[in-house]
Structures are given as C-alpha cells and as structure tokens.
Amino acid sequence: MGASPSISIAIVGSGGTGALTTGNFLLEAASAAGWHGLFIRTMGPQIRGGEAAALLRLAVEPVESPPDQFDLLIGIDWLNAHRFGAEIKVGPQSLVIGDPRGGDAPPIVEKCGARVVEVPMKNLAKAVPDGRPNMVALGLAARLLGFTAEQLFVPVEKRLADKGPAAIEASRAAILVGFEAAAGLKFDKHLAPPKPGNAKRWLLSGNEATALGAIRGGIRFAAAYPITPATEILEWLAPSLTKVGGTLLQAEDELAAINMIIGASYGGTPSLTATSGPGLSLMIEALGLATSAEVPVVVVDVMRGGPSTGIPTKSEQGDLNIAVYGLHGDAPHLVLAPQSVGDCLFTTQWATYLAEALQAPAIVLSDQYMGQARAAIERPADVAFIGTRTAAADIAGPYNRYALAANGVSPMAIPGTRGGQYTADGLTHAENANPTSGAADHRAQLDKRRDKLDGFNFGDHWATVEGKGDLVVLTWGSLTSTAREAISRAADDGIKARLVAPRLLLPVQPDRLAAALKGAKRILVVEQTHGVQFHRYLRAHYDLPGQVRVFNRPGPLPITAGEIHSAITEWR
Amino acid sequence: MSTVDTRLAYKPADYKSDVKPIWCPGCGDYHVLMSFTRAFAQLGLPPENIVVVSGIGCSSRIPAYTNCYGFHGVHGRSLALAAGLKVTRPDLTVVVASGDGDGYSIGGNHFLHACRRNIDMTYVVMDNHIYGMTKGQPSPTTEPEFDTALSPGGTRLRPFHPLVVALASGANFIARCFSGDVNETAAVLVEAIQHPGFSFIEILSPCVTFRPDEKAWKDLVHAAPVGATNDPGKAARRIMTDDGFNTGILYRGNRAPYQPAVEATNIDLSELEKDFEL
Numbered sequence: 123m124g125a126s127p128s129i130s131i132a133i134v135g136s137g138g139t140g141a142l143t144t145g146n147f148l149l150e151a152a153s154a155a156g157w158h159g160l161f162i163r164t165m166g167p168q169i170r171g172g173e174a175a176a177l178l179r180l181a182v183e184p185v186e187s188p189p190d191q192f193d194l195l196i197g198i199d200w201l202n203a204h205r206f207g208a209e210i211k212v213g214p215q216s217l218v219i220g221d222p223r224g225g226d227a228p229p230i231v232e233k234c235g236a237r238v239v240e241v242p243m244k245n246l247a248k249a250v251p252d253g254r255p256n257m258v259a260l261g262l263a264a265r266l267l268g269f270t271a272e273q274l275f276v277p278v279e280k281r282l283a284d285k286g287p288a289a290i291e292a293s294r295a296a297i298l299v300g301f302e303a304a305a306g307l308k309f310d311k312h313l314a315p316p317k318p319g320n321a322k323r324w325l326l327s328g329n330e331a332t333a334l335g336a337i338r339g340g341i342r343f344a345a346a347y348p349i350t351p352a353t354e355i356l357e358w359l360a361p362s363l364t365k366v367g368g369t370l371l372q373a374e375d376e377l378a379a380i381n382m383i384i385g386a387s388y389g390g391t392p393s394l395t396a397t398s399g400p401g402l403s404l405m406i407e408a409l410g411l412a413t414s415a416e417v418p419v420v421v422v423d424v425m426r427g428g429p430s431t432g433i434p435t436k437s438e439q440g441d442l443n444i445a446v447y448g449l450h451g452d453a454p455h456l457v458l459a460p461q462s463v464g465d466c467l468f469t470t471q472w473a474t475y476l477a478e479a480l481q482a483p484a485i486v487l488s489d490q491y492m493g494q495a496r497a498a499i500e501r502p503a504d505v506a507f508i509g510t511r512t513a514a515a516d517i518a519g520p521y522n523r524y525a526l527a528a529n530g531v532s533p534m535a536i537p538g539t540r541g542g543q544y545t546a547d548g549l550t551h552a553e554n555a556n557p558t559s560g561a562a563d564h565r566a567q568l569d570k571r572r573d574k575l576d577g578f579n580f581g582d583h584w585a586t587v588e589g590k591g592d593l594v595v596l597t598w599g600s601l602t603s604t605a606r607e608a609i610s611r612a613a614d615d616g617i618k619a620r621l622v623a624p625r626l627l628l629p630v631q632p633d634r635l636a637a638a639l640k641g642a643k644r645i646l647v648v649e650q651t652h653g654v655q656f657h658r659y660l661r662a663h664y665d666l667p668g669q670v671r672v673f674n675r676p677g678p679l680p681i682t683a684g685e686i687h688s689a690i691t692e693w694r
Numbered sequence: 695m696s697t698v699d700t701r702l703a704y705k706p707a708d709y710k711s712d713v714k715p716i717w718c719p720g721c722g723d724y725h726v727l728m729s730f731t732r733a734f735a736q737l738g739l740p741p742e743n744i745v746v747v748s749g750i751g752c753s754s755r756i757p758a759y760t761n762c763y764g765f766h767g768v769h770g771r772s773l774a775l776a777a778g779l780k781v782t783r784p785d786l787t788v789v790v791a792s793g794d795g796d797g798y799s800i801g802g803n804h805f806l807h808a809c810r811r812n813i814d815m816t817y818v819v820m821d822n823h824i825y826g827m828t829k830g831q832p833s834p835t836t837e838p839e840f841d842t843a844l845s846p847g848g849t850r851l852r853p854f855h856p857l858v859v860a861l862a863s864g865a866n867f868i869a870r871c872f873s874g875d876v877n878e879t880a881a882v883l884v885e886a887i888q889h890p891g892f893s894f895i896e897i898l899s900p901c902v903t904f905r906p907d908e909k910a911w912k913d914l915v916h917a918a919p920v921g922a923t924n925d926p927g928k929a930a931r932r933i934m935t936d937d938g939f940n941t942g943i944l945y946r947g948n949r950a951p952y953q954p955a956v957e958a959t960n961i962d963l964s965e966l967e968k969d970f971e972l
Binding site for chain 1: 713740741742743745746747757758761762763764765766767768770771772774775776777778779780781782783785786803804806807954955956957958959961963965966967969970971972
C-alpha cells in the first residue's frame with residue numbers, strides 16, 4: 123500500500139491507563155513534523171475507572187472530519203472496549219494490536235476480519251523502571267506510522283517537564299521498548315510526506331478556540347457554571363481574562379450566570395457565558411430580558427446529546443430549535459454556529475462583535491465533537507471584528523434610551539454617564555425606557571428590535587458557499603468540515619457538488635440563501651438530529667428549490683464523510 | 695448613628711424620577727422610596743453613580759421611581775445581575791431591591807450565594823409576607839395560619855427566617871427596619887451602603903391591600919435594645935430569639951469584600967496564543 127493522504131489510529135484503554143495521553147503525544151509529534159491532525163477523545167461518564175479512547179486522524183491536508191474506519195487500533199487493554207464497538211470501526215485492512223493480558227478483543231474486531239497481533243505491552247513496561255504500558259503503546263504506534271522515537275520525546279518532555287527527569291526517563295525508556303517491539307510488525311500504510319512551508323501552526327481544541335475568539339472580540343467578563351462539554355471554555359478564560367484586565371465569576375447556577383453577564387454588560391463590559399443544553403434551557407428567560415432591555419451578551423452552547431441530561435460526553439445538533447425558537451414572545455436575537463475548530467475562534471469573535479454592535483444577545487452553537495476535538499491547524503487569520511457599542515455620551519436634555527433610531531440601534535448610556543440615567547427593563551417600555559402597556563409603544567419597540575437585526579448587513583461571513591454543481595449539500599455547524607470531505611471524494615468520482623452551510627442562523631438570510639442555491643436541482647440536507655430540526659428550520663424560513671433529501675441521524679456517533687459521500691453517490 | 699457630612703450638594707428630590715408608582719395608596723414601599731432618596735442625598739452620591747437593581751414584584755418596581763440608573767430584571771435574579779455589574783464596575787454604588795417572594799422564594803439560592811460571596815453591595819428586601827402583585831398568595835414569610843385562596847386554611851408551613859439565613863450564609867451587615875420609620879431606615883441604609891461587603895436590610899413594609907392586619911406593625915416594632923454586634927454567635931442568638939419586630943442594625947461583620955482586580959492591562963493578545971503554538 124502506498125502513501126496515504128490520511129491515517130486513522132485508535133488507542134483504547136480502561137480509565138486511567140493513559141490512552142488519551144498517548145493519542146495527544148502522537149498528535150503533537152505529527153503536528154510538529156508538519157502534518158495536520160485531529161484528535162477526538164471519547165469516554166464514558168466515569169471520571170476514573172471507566173473507559174477512554176483516543177481517536178486520531180493524521181493527514182497531509184487539514185482534516186476535521188471523523189474517519190470512516192481506523193487503520194490501526196491499539197488496545198492497551200480491552201476491559202471496557204466493547205462499549206466503543208460502534209464508534210471504532212475497523213476493517214480487513216486494519217491492524218489491531220492487543221495485549222495478551224489485556225482481556226479479549228471486542229467481538230466486532232473478530233468479526234470484521236482485521237489482522238490481530240499481540241504485543242505484551244504490560245510485561246514490556248514492567249521491564250522498565252516506572253514504565254507504563256501506554257508509553258510502550260506510543261513507541262509501537264510511532265514506529266508503525268514512520269516516526270522516529272526522538273520525535274515522540276519532544277512532546278513527552280514538554281508535558282512531563284514539571285514531573286522531573288526521572289519521569290521523563292521512564293517514559294523515554296518505555297517508548298524505546300515499544301519502538302523495538304514494533305520492529306517485526308507488518309503495517310504497510312504510511313502517510314505521504316507533509317507539505318513544506320506551512321504557515322504558523324496551532325494545536326488547540328474548539329473550546330479553546332472559542333475562548334480565544336471571545337477575548338479577541340472584546341469579552342472582558344465571563345460568568346461560569348461548570349457543565350460538560352463546555353467547561354474548558356470557562357477554565358481557559360479564568361486565567362486569561364485576568365491577564366487582559368477582565369474577570370470571571372463562578373455562578374451558583376446557570377440562572378445566575380446569564381444574569382451576571384447581563385449585569386456586567388449593562389455596566390459596559392462585553393460579557394459571555396458558556397454552557398450546554400441543560401444550562402441554555404435555564405438561561406432562556408433571561409435571554410428574553412437581554413433582548414427586551416437591549417443588553418448585548420454572548421452565550422456559547424456546546425451541544426451534547428439531549429433531551430434532558432442526555433449524553434453529556436457525546437455530540438448532537440439538537441439544540442437548534444431551542445436556540446432559534448426557545449424565547450417566549452417575539453424576541454429577535456442572533457444565533458451563530460462555528461464550522462470547525464479554527465472557526466470556533468472566528469465565529470465567537472464575530473458573535474461578540476455583532477452582539478455589541480446590535481445590542482442583542484447572541485447564541486453560539488458549538489458542539490461536543492468540535493469543542494473537545496483538538497486539531498493541528500494553521501493559525502486562524504486576525505480579523506478586525508472587535509465589539510464596539512454605540513454609547514451615549516455628553517447627554518444634554520432628556521435622554522431616550524430606546525429612541526427609534528433609523529437603524530434601530532439607539533445609543534446606550536453606561537452607568538456613570540451623567541444625564542443618562544434610565545431603568546433597563548423586561549417590561550414593555552417607551553422610548554424613554556419607562557414601562558408602558560400601550561399598543562403603539564409595544565409595536566414600535568418590537569419593530570425596532572426586529573429591524574435592527576434584519577436591516578444589518580452581515581456580509582459574506584453569513585455562510586460557507588463553496589464549489590459548483592446542481593447538487594447542493596446543505597448543512598451546518600461541525601458537519602461542514604465532514605460534508606466538505608464528502609464532496610471532495612465525490613469529485614474524485616466525477617460528481618460535482620456544492621457546499622452551503624450557514625454560519626448565521628438568526629436573523630435568517632433568505633435572499634442570500636436563495637443566491638447560494640441558485641441553479642440547484644437537488645439539495646441534500648445533512649444534520650445530526652433525530653427530529654430533522656435543521657430541515658424544519660429551513661422549510662420555515664427559506665425556499666428550497668428542486669428535489670430535497672434529508673440525511674439525518676441523532677448522536678452519539680459522529681456522521682462520517684463516508685456516509686455523506688454515499689448519500690451523494692446513491693442519489694442518481 | 696451615621697457620621698456622614700450633612701452639607702449636602704444633593705437633595706432627596708434629586709434622586710426621584712417623575713414616574714408615578716403603581717403601588718396602592720398606603721403601601722409601605724412609598725416610605726422605602728423616601729428612605730432611599732434621603733439616604734442617597736445624605737451620602738451625597740451623584741445619581742449617575744448609583745445603580746438600583748431589582749427583580750419582579752411590587753417592591754421591585756422601585757428602580758424606575760428613582761433618578762438613578764436602574765435594572766428591573768427577571769423574577770428572582772437581581773442579586774446575580776448586580777454581582778456581575780459590581781465586580782466589573784466597582785466604582786458604582788449598587789443597591790438591590792427585592793421582596794419576600796422575589797428574594798426568598800424564587801431567588802432564594804442567589805440570596806445564599808450573594809451573602810457568601812460578600813461583594814460590596816446593599817440588599818434591601820421589602821418584606822410584606824405576601825405576594826401582592828399577583829393578589830395575595832402566601833410567600834416564604836407568610837404566617838402558617840394565614841388563609842389565602844391558594845392555601846385555604848393557611849400553609850401550615852414554618853416561615854423562612856431571612857436574617858438567620860443571611861447570617862449563616864455570610865452576610866457582612868444585617869439590619870431590620872420598619873418602612874414607616876423613614877428616618878431610621880434612611881440612616882441604616884447610609885450605614886449599609888458605607889459598610890464594606892454584602893449588607894442586608896430586611897424592611898418590614900406592610901401590604902395594606904392584601905394584609906390589612908399589617909397596619910398593626912407600626913405599634914409592634916421597637917428599636918433594638920442593644921447596638922450591633924460583630925460576633926456572629928451573639929448575633930445568631932439574638933436574631934433567632936427576638937420577636938421579629940426588633941429594628942436596627944443587628945450585626946456588623948468585618949469580612950473583607952470580594953472584589954477581583956479588574957484594571958485594564960495593555961498586554962498583547964498574541965501572548966494568549968502561546969499556549970497553542972507548535
């Protein structure tokens with residue numbers, strides 16, 4: 123088998139064996155050598171003693187979609203590996219390495235015809251003082267993939283620097299033992315060489331990218347209530363905000379978190395919180411308040427399987443409905459969705475800019491897959507979107523906080539501004555902010571809040587629109603990268619297809635989507651929900667020309683490029 | 695008593711807006727509004743540097759009746775909103791207004807954590823032992839035998855004791871006032887605003903519409919026989935055993951308020967990127 127554009131590796135082990143660490147080191151070494159890569163961690167709900175798997179895809183080109191199947195599967199042990207059976211597909215071409223003392227390989231491995239070999243990782247590790255089987259596995263994988271052992275030492279030394287030279291030496295020795303043990307193993311798939319001259323490279327998760335995007339956009343206050351899989355955003359922000367003169371407050375619950383950021387933003391500080399579906403549900407009432415009082419805030423929802431507690435550690439796109447329709451009353455607001463790990467940075471930064479410019483709340487719909495995946499990517503470009511609010515200054519005479527400005531955005535007095543005193547209110551109010559139940563004021567302010575969003579020019583960032591062809595794959599969020607790969611494979615089969623993926627979900631952009639879909643004869647809607655939420659959203663707000671098919675599936679298993687590719691090629 | 699300079703640049707009227715209150719004639723909250731404006735004038739605070747934050751209910755209408763900045767938010771969440779405001783704008787004076795339903799029922803959890811967090815703000819609860827805006831349902835402080843349409847024959851539940859909860863949760867200043875005594879309430883407000891950390895004032899404020907029996911409160915209230923203590927143990931004994939009509943400052947703690955540094959820095963944001971660079 124010749125050089126491949128990408129190789130996929132899975133490393134599994136029961137909780138605490140260090141499978142995830144092994145995967146991270148491999149990704150770091152590959153990234154340092156100039157390849158691109160994606161690391162997905164998958165685990166059960168247990169904090170310790172459960173099961174964990176590192177799912178890794180290394181590639182010559184940027185890659186963010188999950189592999190159809192794995193070329194190499196290493197089971198440091200198989201104790202709980204059966205729980206991943208459906209997630210880690212292997213085939214007749216795959217190599218599976220297990221430890222003779224690690225239990226029986228899951229039945230799915232036996233059935234698929236993969237080549238299974240045994241390497242006594244545990245025993246080999248024992249021969250090294252303080253050696254760990256996962257480092258032996260790392261050495262094995264390194265050699266099979268064509269790395270030198272030294273290439274793995276670099277990330278290991280970096281990570282273990284604070285544990286002292288003995289820990290580093292133990293890991294190095296264990297890696298070398300694994301490296302030697304791989305000498306006799308046959309694995310003839312290898313990565314094509316990396317492309318030279320890559321720009322500055324970053325290795326980060328979608329959640330980290332989200333947090334950096336927030337700060338770049340001007341966020342200087344965050345309220346935090348921990349929830350899987352959004353917590354990393356808040357944990358990255360805690361020290362980082364302090365560095366830039368901002369602050370983070372841990373809230374007692376999500377109700378407090380959303381109200382804290384409304385209070386901070388009312389005081390003039392761009393503010394954000396991050397949560398997942400259950401938390402967003404609790405925040406919805408106050409998002410209506412932010413809409414009515416015209417206080418900009420950003421809420422990132424890293425979607426997980428739902429409803430209710432659902433599957434906290436797995437991905438789904440099922441919060442689209444609540445983000446778009448959850449608010450009671452007529453409450454125009456912004457909903458955006460990043461499309462890749464790197465785009466989490468851009469979209470959150472843009473959302474912050476838009477919220478501040480339009481004095482409206484913005485919901486950013488990330489998901490567990492993208493949020494917790496780590497990717498080696500090119501450094502996202504700097505963009506000029508920095509949140510700037512139209513503030514009222516030098517107020518002489520009566521101040522109307524909610525004046526009916528032509529573009530709907532009325533200057534906002536920040537507390538401390540003399541003459542600007544007003545009471546922000548969830549009650550229907552008049553232009554001067556005083557409560558009213560009058561029909562004319564109610565209508566005028568509803569119009570104002572609608573028109574300021576509908577009249578804004580969102581520019582080309584509203585969506586990804588790529589390629590040509592009368593077949594369109596219409597998708598959103600993290601599936602954008604997967605659909606792109608599927609379209610690229612279809613091109614190899616001679617099928618031309620277009621990719622259309624809105625980044626801006628609210629306010630809707632019917633004219634722009636109509637232009638993007640011009641000439642389309644077939645539209646394949648792709649989404650990861652059970653209830654076809656995206657398709658229903660499209661039907662409610664847009665005209666879809668030609669024939670429409672929907673490929674949808676709930677979580678927890680990510681939709682693969684192979685599945686979308688099949689849906690394209692089978693539609694004749 | 696307060697030692698505030700009384701050569702005032704501001705008069706109470708400077709803190710009053712021209713919005714007409716929705717309160718019933720005779721409502722205790724009118725007096726609370728008077729205490730607010732007197733206290734602000736005594737403190738000589740520019741109205742634009744005060745923010746009055748509230749939730750939902752009759753008492754929570756107070757921000758718009760002042761000439762300060764205000765936020766009339768959703769039901770029960772005023773303390774959280776105020777916390778976000780104060781930590782990012784420590785230069786502002788933040789006063790939170792609530793009622794017994796808003797503050798002790800739907801907002802109960804935030805009350806605990808605001809006391810514990812001890813951010814420098816003043817929390818005023820106008821307690822009338824009833825949900826007035828929704829026309830007379832029992833609140834957490836309603837007496838067990840009080841008959842309402844929602845609780846025929848009474849709730850038969852033990853009333854919530856806000857002062858004890860505040861003390862146990864870490865409030866740094868605890869007082870009880872009677873709305874009808876405007877001068878004393880204003881004086882306590884002045885001290886509460888000046889005292890560092892989270893100050894809690896329970897104001898007995900009668901609802902003459904749904905609790906006409908509360909008109910008797912003016913005869914039941916009496917000034918606390920001894921001054922404030924800074925000993926939480928003594929304060930606990932005192933507020934757990936008094937008759938509920940003992941007014942004045944009951945506890946004045948000395949915990950340092952929570953206030954993170956929020957000074958703007960000029961670091962290059964690219965420094966934050968170093969974590970990610972390969």
